[in-house]
Amino acid sequence: MCSLILLSLSVFMFEVCSASICFWNSGCPYNYFATATPYNVVRGDIRDSRIKIKSCEAVSIWGLFRHGKSNPDLDTAKNMKKVIATRHFLETSYINGNCSLCAQDVENLKDWPIDDNLFDKPNSVADEGYKEMLGIGRRLKQAFPKLLEKSKDIQYIIQLFDSNDAVMKDSAKGLMEGLKSGSNLDSLTSLFTDSKWCNKKNNTHDIIESLKYHGSSDYLILKDRIQRRTGINYDLTDEDILSLYNLCRYSSSGFEKKLSPWCAIFTTKDLQALEYMEDLHNYYKDSYGTPKNDILGRIPLADLFGKFEQVKLGKGKRMVAYITQASTLSMAYTALGLFKDKEQLTGAYRNSERQWRSSKITAFSANFIAVLNRCAIDEEEDYNVIFYLNEEPLMSICEDGICSWQEFEEKFKSFTNSSAGCNDF
Structure with missing residues (x-):
């Protein structure tokens, strides 16, 4: 009798377990889709994660922004x-x-x-992609209200990788709408300029x-x-x-x-394997798999250093944003040595513990943002730079995620000398 009860119980448990693995009622489905990952899956919130330092105020923001979610x-x-x-x-x-x-x-x-x-x-940009970029703009404005307040002077530069690309243009409009809280976008079209970077x-x-x-x-x-x-x-x-x-x-x-x-x-294993297939493609196309990718990555980083140096000299802008492709972000990460695995990714073996994950670093609307702060320490003026990845502090560039101006200059000034021309590409 007892064995019959146990048998019935085991059958019952099997039926419950079978039902629990159905996709429609799965409590935690796998949602990392390589470069087609929605931004809300991976983003933080810069309003909550912003690093605040006593006696310092933000004076400029520079960022690379991948375009919002688009149709294939x-x-x-x-x-x-x-x-x-x-x-x-x-x-x-x-x-x-x-x-x-x-x-x-x-x-x-x-x-x-x-x-x-x-x-x-x-x-073309999907409705969700426009909302992604608009949300980023709104959160940035709320996180840095004094810096991004309305101004009669043009204090922002929004540059497009390609001004003829509707995805770039609509993404830029979404970001600007968030930053300006519904201002007339027609008066800002002059800010949407081309970014003439090299193609390899x-x-x-x-x-x-x-x-x-x-x-x-x-x-x-x-x-x-x-x-x-x-x-x-x-x-x-x-x-x-x-x-x-x-x-x-x-x-x-x-x-x-x-x-x-x-x-x-x-299954989850299927999705992880397909994610790796795209990571592998991007790794060789845009990152460490091809040694020269870091040369192109130095170009935007040299621009970052130059823009912040201008601000430090009293000539820069409150915000500079580049609306671009996943490739540009990947190359910039490569030039900085970020997300680098000890061994190269290969088609022979899937490294499930790899650092290079396009789902997390080049998802739709992914962004790499630097914030320049001006500080008053012992009545002397000083500067520091804080980096964010998808609105979360990026701790790996400098200790505790904060670079002194000296550290920033040491790491980034060299890019201005090594971001060579495009002859090799």
């Missing part, structure tokens, strides 16, 4: 649209008992409404390592796991898997804290 490019959108039909095959697979997804997850996929903007407006030649190493990873046991197990989980009666290609992944991440929302039902296709 035309080719990516076309491929995503092709695999939407997968949900019908999934439904059939579930009815036939071949799919291991939960009933509610299959139903949510079936009822998923197609967002025409996602496919018909490629390379393509590097084949990012493709080579990505291909190696596609042949690794890690990726092949992922592919088999997805095939078995969906139970679809045709073989999913690498392109199919990437497109399904893009449906998952591009139709998720950081503001609503709601992941797309397309994410139900993937």
Whole structure:
């Protein structure tokens, strides 16, 4: 009798555990999607995390801002649209008992409404992306109210990596709206100027390592796991898997804290492997995988030093913001030696403990901000610089996250001499 009770209990526990791993009611789903990670997943809040130093006041802000969440490019959108039909095959697979997804997850996929903007407006800022940038501007203004108060004089410079890029332009408008709290943006269009930085030649190493990873046991197990989980009666290609992944991440929302039902296709291990696949690509394209990437990264850092030196001389601006791409941030981190792993990332092995995580350092609207403070110490004027990554203090550049002017000059002045021209790129 006791054994029967125990058997019944174990069956009951198994059923409860099975239900608890359904995607739709998962309490803590994995939401790190490499460079397509929503900003709200990784951001801090500079109003709470701002480092305040007695007898010091902020006199200038300089920042690199990746554009806000955007729709995929035309080719990516076309491929995503092709695999939407997968949900019908999934439904059939579930009815036939071949799919291991939960009933509610299959139903949510079936009822998923197609967002025409996602496919018909490629390379444009999504509503969430505009809100991301607007929120950053508002929080900066609230954190530094005296510095970013309204002024008749032009005290801000908003520069675009490419003024013809609608994603950059709309992101800049979102940031400015937040900073100016609804001022007339038409009067500020003259501030949106091009940033003429260099472009480098393509590097084949990012493709080579990505291909190696596609042949690794890690990726092949992922592919088999997805095939078995969906139970679809045709073989999913690498392109199919990437497109399904893009449906998952591009139709998720950081503001609503709601992941797309397309994410139900993937386990946490699947998402971690796909995240690494993109990290690997970016590592060789924009970071330590190619030694010369740090040369381009020195260019914005030289600009940072020059802009703060002007402020120190009484000639600078209250704020300088560059609206740019993930590549620019990655190269700047590389020049500074940030997020550097002891061993290079490779396609043969996925380092789950790696420091280079594009989800956390180059997500949508990711930002690298420096704040120059003027201090009065023993009636003498002095300056220091504090760095922030995604609105959280960045502690690794100087001790306790605060650089004295001497430390800042020692670390950054050299970039003005080594940010060479573009002949090698």
